[in-house]
Each structure stands twice: as C-alpha cells, then as structure tokens.
Amino acid sequence: MLAASSVEIRKVNKFYGPPFHALKDVNLSILPGKVTCLIGPSGSGKSTLLRCINFLEEYDSGEISIDGQMIGYVSPPGGRKMPGSKLREMRRSIGMVFQQFNLWPHMTALQNVAEG
Template identity: 40%
Template sequence: MNTSTVRVTGLSKSFGDLAVLKNVDLEVQAGQVVVILGPSGSGKTTLLRSLNLLEKPDAGTLEVCGYRVEIPRSGRFDRATRKQVALLRQKTAMVFQSFNLFPHMTALENVMEGLLSVKKVSKAQALERGRHLLDQVGLADKADSYPAKLSGGQKQRVAIARGLSMDPEVIFFDEPTSALDPELRDEVLGVMRELANSGMTMLVVTHELRFAQEAADRVVFMENGVVVKDCSTEAFFGEESGERIQQFLRRY
C-alpha cells in the first residue's frame, strides 16, 4: 500500500540562467514531519512552492495526496493537468512567512473564507468550524479582531487556522517564524508542535533548529539547488553527519 503523501522526481527550476532546483527527488510518508534546512539561496522555498504549483517547475514529476502532475516540456498545462493541480491544492495548505491575511476581514472571517468560497459549506457550519479552529490555536478571544489589531504571532496562528479549515492532508510552512520576535516565535512553534504530535503531515522550511530537533522525523538539507542530505533527525544532528552539516549547525 502506498503511504506517500508527497513524491517528487527530477524536479528542476531555473530563473533565467540561474538553476534554483537541479533534478530534486523527495518522498514524504503520511504523518511525517520533514524540516528542510540549508543556507539562503539553496532552493528551499522554491521547492516548497513547487509542490503545490505556486511556482511552476521546468521539468519533473510530482505526486501530492494522490494527484500526479508531470511537468510538460512546453511549460503549458492542458485541461486535464490543470484539473489535477486544482484537486492537489484542495488537499494541501500553505502557511507563508508574511501571513497573507485579508486586512478587511476579522480573524474569524479569514478562517471562514475558504470554507464558504471553496468548500461551499453553510455560514452556520463555517462559523462553528472557524470558532473551533481559532480555539485550537489559542485565539478564541480574537475572533472579532482585524489583522491590524493582532501581533505577528497571532496573525500567523490565524493563518494556520485558515489552512486547517480546508482539512488538508499536508501543510507546507515557508519560514513561518522568520518575521517574528523570539517570544512570538514560540507561540507559533507551539501550535506547530501540537500539529506534529497530532499526526499531520508537514513540510517545514525554517531556520528553527530546536523545532527540527524536537518535532521533525527527518531533515532534508539543501545547497545550490540539490538535496545534499536526507536522513533522520537523530542522524542529522549527530556527530557522524559530516563536516558540511556540522559547519552549518555551528553557524546557527
């Protein structure tokens, strides 16, 4: 039985003459938490954005939540492939560094939006689900607050609740704490740890080594557009991980 949530083969992406992803292979099993580490410019965010086609790769094949997309040489998706992409996106959620909340909507309305516009549930159901999710991320008392009145950590927790509203099979986190002060980072990392403990499949681009040590099943280390190391968390942080990994860890 195939238990892979994400499988990537030969994924490549260039911006002009700059090759950002070079023939990347990656597989993530259902329920795994995989942290993607590496220096700036290594291709981490481009890889993550390629997994739900926010960034269209130049070549390769990806299968996410059972939906398979083969990147055509022409770069243009036919109707059948576009349908696969739409279905794939409905099974995933993305949490961005910059929150991406609607400023004219309250926290509750931000969480409800996908339920109403994509899932087409009733307003009563959306209200109930939205309030439950805000409570899950510790923001039940902020349901009627607008983003401008929320701290950065609170905004990010609303963004996580919004992602969860779609009942995703996998959540992609792109540097979710990099814009936050240390105290606010801990708020968000606490919610992410709870999700990891609940069995949610997660791919996390981050520099939070402590989170990787505590919550990740695997660490993928990227550099210059390639996967340099893909191993268990214990092996990555162990003394036998290799000089390049040890050099990276010393810097952080």
C-alpha cells in the first residue's frame, strides 16, 4: 500500500508579468517523513515555489495541498481565496526558514530555529 503525500503540487504556474514564467507546470509529491531538497541555479524558482507552498506568494494556476487540504484557495486558483483567519491557522503548521534568515553564528541550526 502506498502512503499518501503530505505535500502535493500539481501543474503549478506562477507568472511575474507577461514575459516571466517563474514556475511552469511544476509537479511534486513529498511523502510524510521524507526530506526533499530543491536544488537549482539562482532565478530557477526555488524560493518562489516555497513561498507558494505557504501562500506567501499567490500562484496563477494548478493546485498545492498539504495533507489533503488545498493551500490558499477555497476553490481552484483564480477562484475564491481562503479567508485570512484560515490562512493564519494553516500557516501555524508549516515551518519555513528563509534565505535571509539572520542566524546567530554561535548557535546550532536547531537552536536558531527554536529561538525563532
């Protein structure tokens, strides 16, 4: 029996104006308990995808779900967005460390995350 994905990303697209297609039909399934790395050159969309997973950035089409719950929208993208209270509740269960994270050099990564 296959385990259900914790994070499911299907055909996600994100545009910044007409000329720049930041995410193009991205598909990704992450199983519970697995560590997944996004690796690529600068400007390839890694941070944009992470921001879309937490709905800090709106995506233009496709679907992102965590544990079966659609992220950011009540109906598919282009439809009705989640109310702010629901977004805040959802974000409480999603942890992120940003590129400009300003860690304390005298602490371990775990200590820095616990402090934040």
